[in-house]
Amino acid sequence: AGATLVKPNRKEISEAVGEAINTDEEFITAGKKLLQLGKFDYLVATRGKDGLTVLDKDSAKHVTAQQREVWDVSGAGDTVIALLALGIAAGGSVLDAAQLANIAAGIVVGKVGTATVTAAELSHAVDATDEETEAQSHLQNIMTVEQAVEQVARWRRLGLKIGFTNGVFDLLHPGHLSSLRQAHATCDKLIVGVNSDDSVRRAKGPDRPIQDEQHRAAVLASLERVDLVIIFNDDTPIPLLQALLPDVLIKGGDYTVDTVVGADIIHANGGQVVVTPTLQGFSTTNIVTTRGIKKGN
Structure with a gap:
């Protein structure tokens, strides 16, 4: 394979395959085409406020972004890459790692400037995702x-x-x-x-x-x-x-x-x-x- 995993955003996928992307269906089609062109095992595509999508040759799974107050998107993509690597290195599946990366990116965009996410912040956010309903999200x-x-x-x-x-x-x-x-x-x-x-x-x-x-x-x-x-x-x-x-x-x-x-x-x-x-x-x-x-x- 050309790579085990790549993490493009919507614009990069569109430019790589030479096609406009306006719908979920077009996004998946373009992503699958990029998988084949690059001979990648997995593609984790970031989609801004819409979260991210995990694709392999057989499936496409959307990971919805948590609703948060967005202050600065600087470094969000780097955070996704770092958490993908961490999750996979720790023995998780690509989808598990993508879900963790999605949560971490949601935390850093709530900060001003190129920011980091701490282990405590990530742990709290994961617990909140599992245990709190949307009605309780204000507790943050x-x-x-x-x-x-x-x-x-x-x-x-x-x-x-x-x-x-x-x-x-x-x-x-x-x-x-x-x-x-x-x-x-x-x-x-x-x-x-x-x-x-x-x-x-x-x-x-x-x-x-x-x-x-x-x-x-x-x-x-x-x-x-x-x-x-x-x-x-x-x-x-x-x-x-x-x-x-x-x-x-x-x-x-x-x-x-x-x-x-x-x-x-x-x-x-x-x-x-x-x-x-x-x-x-x-x-x-x-x-x-x-x-x-x-x-x-």
């Missing part, structure tokens, strides 16, 4: 502080304005949604800091929160206007603000700009502090009190 927006700092750096390189707000968000109600809508309107990307269970108990007593931190974070992460969620255990968001240095700090309620916790940090960094009005008549504490809701109900 719940990050550690370290992950959030990296994400903020990527957003900044694209010139995006970063906003931050925080709260308990125990029983999500229209007041919360109004505050988040107003917060998102001040920035391009909104980060929400969520008080951990321990910090809520210190502030509100042993019967709160009603919902644990993971459930509260998951609900927030599923909202269209929330781009990133961080669970924090401190009594105030000051350590988070120092780490992230958002461009805008948003707080809802009866505050003045100078009384918002962390306002000095934001102002010292050249940022802006915005106080938004709250939607009257909605309060988790009132809901809990008037309806007799208890933890575990």
